[in-house]
Amino acid sequence: xxxxxxxxxxxxxxxxxxxxxxxxxxxxxxxxxxxxxxxxxxxxxxxxxxxxxxxxxxxxxxxxxxxxxxxxxxxxxxxxxxxxxxxxxxxxxxxxxxxxxxxxxxxxxxxxxxxxxxxxxxxxxxxxxxxxxxxxxxxxxxxxxxxxxxxxxxxxxxxxxxxxxxxxxxxxxxxxxxxxxxxxxxxxxxxxxxxxxxxxxxxxxxxxxxxxxxxxxxxxxxxxxxxxxxxxxxxxxxxxxxxxxxxxxxxxxxxxxxxxxxxxxxxxxxxxxxxxxxxxxxxxxxxxxxxxxxxxxxxxxxxxxxxxxxxxxxxxxxxxxxxxxxxxxxxxxxxxxxxxxxxxxxxxxxxxxxxxxxxxxxxxxxxxxxxxxxxxxxxxxxxxxxxxxxxxxxxxxxxxxxxxxxxxxxxxxxxxxxxxxxxxxxxxxxxxxxxxxxxxxxxxxxxxxxxxxxxxxxxxxxxxxxxxxxxxxxxxx
Numbered sequence: 001x002x003x004x005x006x007x008x009x010x011x012x013x014x015x016x017x018x019x020x021x022x023x024x025x026x027x028x029x030x031x032x033x034x035x036x037x038x039x040x041x042x043x044x045x046x047x048x049x050x051x052x053x054x055x056x057x058x059x060x061x062x063x064x065x066x067x068x069x070x071x072x073x074x075x076x077x078x079x080x081x082x083x084x085x086x087x088x089x090x091x092x093x094x095x096x097x098x099x100x101x102x103x104x105x106x107x108x109x110x111x112x113x114x115x116x117x118x119x120x121x122x123x124x125x126x127x128x129x130x131x132x133x134x135x136x137x138x139x140x141x142x143x144x145x146x147x148x149x150x151x152x153x154x155x156x157x158x159x160x161x162x163x164x165x166x167x168x169x170x171x172x173x174x175x176x177x178x179x180x181x182x183x184x185x186x187x188x189x190x191x192x193x194x195x196x197x198x199x200x201x202x203x204x205x206x207x208x209x210x211x212x213x214x215x216x217x218x219x220x221x222x223x224x225x226x227x228x229x230x231x232x233x234x235x236x237x238x239x240x241x242x243x244x245x246x247x248x249x250x251x252x253x254x255x256x257x258x259x260x261x262x263x264x265x266x267x268x269x270x271x272x273x274x275x276x277x278x279x280x281x282x283x284x285x286x287x288x289x290x291x292x293x294x295x296x297x298x299x300x301x302x303x304x305x306x307x308x309x310x311x312x313x314x315x316x317x318x319x320x321x322x323x324x325x326x327x328x329x330x331x332x333x334x335x336x337x338x339x340x341x342x343x344x345x346x347x348x349x350x351x352x353x354x355x356x357x358x359x360x361x362x363x364x365x366x367x368x369x370x371x372x373x374x375x376x377x378x379x380x381x382x383x384x385x386x387x388x389x390x391x392x393x394x395x396x397x398x399x400x401x402x403x404x405x406x407x408x409x410x411x412x413x414x415x416x417x418x419x420x421x422x423x424x425x426x427x428x429x430x431x432x433x434x435x436x437x438x439x440x441x442x443x444x445x446x447x448x449x450x451x452x453x454x455x456x457x458x459x460x461x462x463x464x465x466x467x468x469x470x471x472x473x474x475x476x477x
Contacts, residue, residue, distance in 0.1 A: 088259040098148035103392025113143040114389030127363040140390035153262035154335025157254035159270040171203035181223040186255040189215035210283040218253040284331030342370035
């Protein structure tokens with residue numbers, strides 16, 4: 001299947017997100033001005049998505065006013081403790097002390113889950129070294145196991161690459177590949193089949209990145225972006241902006257490199273950020289596509305260029321002999337290298353719930369084990385949603401209204417983990433802004449509890465970050 005969506009020539013960042021959420025991409029200051037093989041037998045399904053408009057309730061508007069007042073007072077409040085800066089060398093066992101970004105429980109080794117009445121128990125045969133199940137829209141972490149353990153990410157790091165570079169070039173932009181574009185790829189790299197001297201569009205290259213995990217496509221796009229070194233720098237800056245503090249980028253394609261690490265938590269942040277972009281969603285949900293081959297001469301001496309089919313290496317999307325297509329799956333990215341083992345981040349929608357699951361390096365080395373364990377965690381998450389107490393959250397990017405109070409904060413300690421916005425504290429905020437008091441009066445009235453209110457308001461803002469509607473995939477065969 002060919003993806004034929006064409007974004008605006010300037011940028012493809014969606015405008016359907018809540019208006020008070022800052023851009024997920026790094027600030028313009030950081031940007032320079034410039035525009036394995038998968039298989040399956042499942043039929044192609046278009047990746048068509050619609051946008052969710054921002055809610056316009058009085059309570060939501062009141063929350064914005066109060067948040068602005070609270071943030072102005074926060075200059076006098078104690079600064080949030082920064083997460084520790086761990087080594088970039090992955091450890092053989094989970095460190096006793098890991099980052100607490102997103103909640104203190106996420107920094108504790110072992111499985112973290114808060115089962116409530118009627119909640120199903122976690123699957124017993126999950127062997128991944130690290131995993132996390134989260135609500136893609138609210139950011140609530142339903143359960144996790146060593147979520148901040150810094151491990152080699154393999155090609156799941158391409159999610160960060162795409163989230164960083166994809167908005168910079170219109171997909172119709174052509175590029176003729178030079179030999180230098182393909183230099184420096186690691187031995188045994190996964191390839192889509194790009195050839196020197198051939199011209200490809202940016203659209204072609206992104207299909208190669210998402211479907212075949214082509215390191216050759218990554219290197220060509222990196223060359224267009226100013227080179228591998230510049231792209232690595234841009235990716236690291238974007239990771240930092242997303243508060244993905246476990247991530248150290250060395251290569252843009254995720255190929256094994258000394259010091260290159262990420263975590264299940266950070267990979268979920270990358271997926272959540274990327275899924276805010278329409279093109280990202282379209283590419284990561286594409287099952288199969290036509291890719292340009294080499295230009296040759298036919299019998300009449302005329303130059304012809306045929307295409308060949310490529311299929312997505314995400315087995316929950318494309319299916320395999322021992323892994324059926326997962327009901328509701330809509331992306332995101334998989335990987336497999338010698339050091340990383342098998343890694344996978346997926347997003348699926350079912351019954352109005354959108355979940356993210358990241359699985360890193362299952363100890364069981366059966367065929368497609370990473371997808372089997374991810375499917376089990378998805379099944380558990382959809383059954384457990386609303387029946388568990390969140391153990392943490394996926395924090396928003398820096399620069400959003402709730403940044404700072406979220407780093408290392410436990411949502412259960414700052415605000416109710418479930419319930420409506422009214423139950424969670426927005427009603428008092430609305431009352432404070434509706435009594436005709438001036439801005440100074442409001443500030444004086446809340447000054448005594450500024451730190452607590454900041455954390456509470458931050459929780460409300462972050463939990464109202466919806467993803468645009470995800471495509472409903474066909475039922476499992």
